[in-house]
Amino acid sequence: MLTVRPVSEAGFSAMAVEWQACLEASDANPLFMSWPWLYSWWETWSQVLGMELVLLGVFDQQSRLVGIGPFCRRVLVTPAGVRVVRLYMIGNAWRLAPTVRTEYCGIIARRGYQSEVMAVIVPALKQLAWDELVCSDVPTEQLENLGARGLGGQQGYRIIHRTEDRGVRINTAGSFADWLGELGKNTRLKAYNRRGYLQKQGELAFEGHEEGRDGDFFNHLNAFHRNRWRKPAFDREALRFHRLLLQRLHLCGGEPAMSLILYNGRCVSALYDLVVGGCRYNLQAGYEEDFDAKVSLGYLHLGYAIESAFRNERISAYDLLAGTGKKHFYKSHFHGETVKFSTFQVVRNPLLKALYRIQAASPPSVARAFSRRVGL
Incomplete structure (x- = not known):
């Protein structure tokens, strides 16, 4: 019996101890998913980039924090006039502006609660207003987790792989x-x-x-x-x-x-x-x-x-x-x-799915010109 609740900016700023207790009991990265890293990123770039906080806390019956979905949102209007509501993971601003690079991104879940946290986070994400979700520099298994929980291609979402990167x-x-x-x-x-x-x-x-x-x-x-x-x-x-x-x-x-x-x-x-x-x-x-x-x-x-x-x-x-x-x-x-990292989009807006399909089917030079004109 887990509950998902949105966390306000004031709550984000005050939850360092609670966040770290949850993180230390998880398998998430102890630096890049830490409160000092992500809150410092948010404090530095959220206003500069016009981001809206979409931080999801997952709590058990004793109101203990057992999972964290660190997201934010921005509304974009492309040069072609297409309005796009894009959801990002806190720590990266894909194609918006250069910021510090946040690696090992993902959803934080206490050990023993991983399946349960994903089972409530994904439905909560589906209820939010967004056209596409961008996941940057996540370990490759994160994509599998999202797909298995209902954000995959079989559920009507279009998954677009953008980059694969490696570390050592x-x-x-x-x-x-x-x-x-x-x-x-x-x-x-x-x-x-x-x-x-x-x-x-x-x-x-x-x-x-x-x-x-x-x-x-x-x-x-x-x-x-x-x-x-x-x-x-x-x-x-x-x-x-x-x-x-x-x-x-x-x-x-x-x-x-x-x-x-x-x-x-x-x-x-x-x-x-x-x-x-x-x-x-x-x-x-x-x-x-x-x-x-x-x-x-x-x-x-x-x-x-x-x-x-x-x-x-x-x-x-x-x-x-x-x-x-x-x-x-x-x-x-x-x-x-x-270590392999993946950056991908999960697209659910029908118009965007059609535009990305045209882009993918075009020759490289045409696809590049199409991308510049449409702004995707």
């Missing part, structure tokens, strides 16, 4: 030396052996960032990105988000793990990691572009950070997250488990 998660419960030995020769050279090359020529140090000593970490990170990409790693809104997140990180039992590589006393690389729930997550990195032709500072810094995770008994995994890199899927070289 390294098991750090074993020996760093064993992991290092399993790497390919070239990867081991770049991630570890080049330390010796640099140490022969100067002073090389891997250090945790200290603001009082090293200045603002994000200034270092943004400076490296401006030099390499001609834009910062984090714009104004993203900086606000990360500063809010760091202030609240203790609420999900997390801690920052920002680090620098110093060479002859000069900062040449910055790595932004967070540790939550026994996993160290690699969120962002930046380094001096033309440092040394023989040295890949990105690989070198990751090698130090992964070794640090192996040495820490409280950490059992290092997550490189999704993303392929500038030229290739370099993360696959780090001998970890591949």
